[in-house]
Amino acid sequence: MTLKVYLSGEIHTDWREQIVAGSADLDVSFDGPVTDHAASDDCGVAILGAESSKYWHDHKGAKLNAIRTRKGIEDADVVVVRFGDQYKQWNAAFDAGYAAALGKALIVLHGAAHQHALKEVDAAALAVAETPEQVTAILRYVLTGGLPGGAA
Secondary structure (H helix, E strand, O other): OOEEEEEEEEEOOOHHHHHHHOOOOOOEEEEOOOOOOOHHHHHHHHHHOOOOOOHHHHHHHHHHHHHHHHHHHHOOEEEEEOOOOOOHHHHHHHHHHHHHHHOOOOEEEEEHHHHOOHHHHHHOOOEOOOOOHHHHHHHHHHHHHOOHHHOO
16 A cells, blocks of 8 residues: 655755655655745746735745645645744644645644644644654554564
8 A cells, every 4th residue: 555645844854854764665655845945935926927015926826835735635645744943834734724624644743842832733633743753653553563663
């Protein structure tokens, strides 16, 4: 069975690469948003034309990114949403809510510092992980039934 995983949220660290590398021996396909920040911000005006207002510039980009994100979440078996420490990720909160509303298996990934702030998001998740390694271990367990270190 191939597991389709959508990796959403924070784009400023290498958490996605860690999960992909840790899952290299698993039957998993990954998708996610455009993580090139400039391309993501400017896609709307690059495709649909310039805007004189920053609001409309951002609005166009957000709408095009929403098409990609919604399609990726809808096609996924599992959605992993990462909340990083540095920035407020309102899009990540939307993605988690959207995935939960669609009944997708949701894994939320964040550090202990966000436990209180994300308690409602965490409540919608089937798992809350603190590290990319834990996410990889969850994917391994789902696909093989294997536990970390071969523990039974």
